[in-house]
Amino acid sequence: MTTDTGVSTTAAAAGGRVRDAAIGTGRAGDKIFASAARGSGILVLALMAAIAVFLIWKAIPALQKNEAAFLTSEEWNPNAQPPRFGIAQLAFGTVVSSLLALAMATPVAIGIALFISYYAPRSVAGPLGYLVDLLAAVPSIVYGLWGLLVLAPRMEGVSGFLNSALGWIPLFGGDSPGKNSIFTASVVLAIMILPIISSISREVFLQVPRAHVEAALALGATRWEMIKLAVLPYGRSGMIGAAMLGLGRAMGETIAVAMVLTFVPGINWHILEDGGTTFAANIANSFAEATETGRGALIASGLVLFVITLIVNMAARAVVARRKEDA
Amino acid sequence: MAKRIEVSGLHAYYGGVHAIEDISMTIEPRSVTAFIGPSGCGKSTFLRTLNRMHEVIPGARVEGKVLLDDEDLYGPDVDPVAVRRVVGMVFQRPNPFPTMSIYDNVAAGLKLNGVRRKSRLDDIVEESLKGANLWNEVKDRLNKPGAGLSGGQQQRLCIARAIAVQPQVLLMDEPCSALDPISTLAIEDLIAELKSRYTIVIVTHNMQQAARVSDRTAFFNIAGVGKPGRLIEIGETSKIFTKPEQKATEEYITGRFG
Ligand SMILES: Nc1ncnc2c1ncn2[C@@H]1O[C@H](COP(=O)(O)OP(=O)(O)OP(=O)(O)O)[C@@H](O)[C@H]1O
Ligand SMILES: [Mg+2]
Secondary structure: OOOOOHHHHHHHHHHOOHHHHHOOOOOHHHHHHHHHHHHHHHHHHHHHHHHHHHHHHHHHHHHHHOOOOOOOOOOEEOOOOOOEEOOHHHHHHHHHHHHHHHHHHHHHHHHHHHHHHHHOOHHHHHHHHHHHHHHHHOOHHHHHHHHHHHHHHHHHHHHHHHHHHHOOOHHHOOOOEOOOEHHHHHHHHHHHHHHHHHHHHHHHHHOOOHHHHHHHHHOOOOHHHHHHHHHHHHHHHHHHHHHHHHHHHHHHOOHHHHHHOOOOOOOOOOOOEEOOOOHHHHHHHHOOOOOHHHHHHHHHHHHHHHHHHHHHHHHHHHHHHHHHHHO | OOOOEEEEEEEEEEOOEEEEEEEEEEEOOOOEEEEEOOOOOOHHHHHHHOOOOHHHOOOEEEEEEEEEOOEEOOOOOOOHHHHHHHEEEEOOOOOOOOOOEHHHHHHHHHHHOOOOOHHHHHHHHHHHHHHOOOHHHHOOOOOOEHHHOOHHHHHHHHHHHHHHOOOOEEEEEOOOOOOOHHHHHHHHHHHHHHOOOOEEEEEOOOHHHHHHHOOEEEEEEEOOOOOOEEEEEEEEHHHHHHOOOOHHHHHHHOOOOO
16 A cells, blocks of 8 residues: 655655665666665765754754753743743744644645545546645745735634633633734644645545445445545545644744744733744744844754654654554 | 346447447346356446446446336436445455455445444344355454455455345456455355345356356357447356357357457
8 A cells, every 4th residue: 555645755765775776686777776876865864964963063052051941941032141041932832833723724625635536526626626736836925924914804803703602712711812823823824734735635535446436336335435435544544644744834834924923922822812933933033133142042942843843753654654554 | 135137228338438239138036147258348337337336437327227126227316326235246356445354344334224233233244254155264353454364255255245235136247357266166156155145147257157157148249349349148058058049159158259
């Protein structure tokens, strides 16, 4: 079964069969290809190592001067004397906005993919699929502008409604629902990650073997029952991979989030209220005016984002691998 | 339970391609009817018109009548999903649902029909697997994936899945073509047992198999490349194999074909 998505293919390709290729028949072409492949592999690893070393080397002095707890403090004053900074509010904003975006985008994206693959007549499916793919090509700055100028003003009403209807849920609580909130940012993020989740899911659905589809139909399954019997089980790991790629994209998204959010220091669990920030948005907003130590602090926060993304990726791969074994 | 099928004036198309032409025949209940004929003459296509599976291929359509005990399967109010619950199908390549256990594979159709009670599911799953001569081989690993069985076992699993919903008719498209001789014999024995309860139609390229398992045989042929397939003749298997009425049938059966 090849339900691999970007999440799992890259590493398999990089770390996979490079060495087996060297055990070829010894013909010239084989040798050239083997060394070219090995060379590119080594180059990638070396580059990654170089970047990591550079970033860590830049971050260490700032971390040494830091007077606050880097992992748990909600402060972000790296330019002060003495510098005090911690990533707690960044991590909070990043994780909450991305997860919320994922929760909103995934069902819609999979719904769109199913509609295009199994419900829409062919004359509609083609253009619609193309349109969804086109959404992925829109630059983030455009989403940012749209989020700030078009969406945010309209979110005030939505936030107010959610606050009054679902205020008993702590996340939706608070006294002053606003428009430049984490919630608004996650709506923008949801729209941004929708196309990638949708098009990967569609790719996966296209690969569902005809034999499984026909097996379900021949048993007297309706279209939806066929999807449940044949399509979703086959596409499950691919859909998880797609969602994780979307999550990764949402966590790293910078400019759109930076434009939508109004910075208010500290963690605010009431995500309908203005404020909040993320790793990437914080770096974009404060890098220009940062001092030497400030830059080191931002780089350190970037490293944390990198680690979180890595963990998400590995978790996704573990899920996908376990599901495959079950299958 | 078994029903008679009466086909009249049936044509099937793939987009603009006319695949089979003007087929009329009667398929008797509680008996096995074999379809034979050269590759590409439309046996599979015709078989799939009998449970409205033909039309799931984009652009494919059917003209004509298929009566199942007087009810036209292509009538205006007939739901193809309902037809497929009554006319079961086994494919050439075993196609169990790969992510499902053996048990769930057999229970899949039952669950579609709204059977939810565990004890009843257990009973029918056991009965169907016994019916498909697979029970003894899998009874200790019902919760293992169906994809982990051998090809012959998978095909019998597919037969169990098809008979679990107690269809009126069972269509089989070369069910043994991917199997070894032992599994083939097991399935032929099974067909012989099942025919007391179902109307069975089997497509086969194996003359001996047709002669062994079927009561009646239909021979299909094409006039030439690109021409639609036609029914040449249908009759008692013993008669088709000894004294066919058409010369083409005799040539095909004796191997002096083409
Ligand atoms: N999905 C399809 N799209 C277009 N044409 C098709 C399709 N399936 C079959 N055909 C055509 O319809 C004709 C009949 O095919 P069919 O598969 O019914 O033959 P068959 O008798 O079952 O052959 P075989 O013995 O090789 O299985 C052939 O000319 C084939 O090319
Ligand atoms: Mg065929």
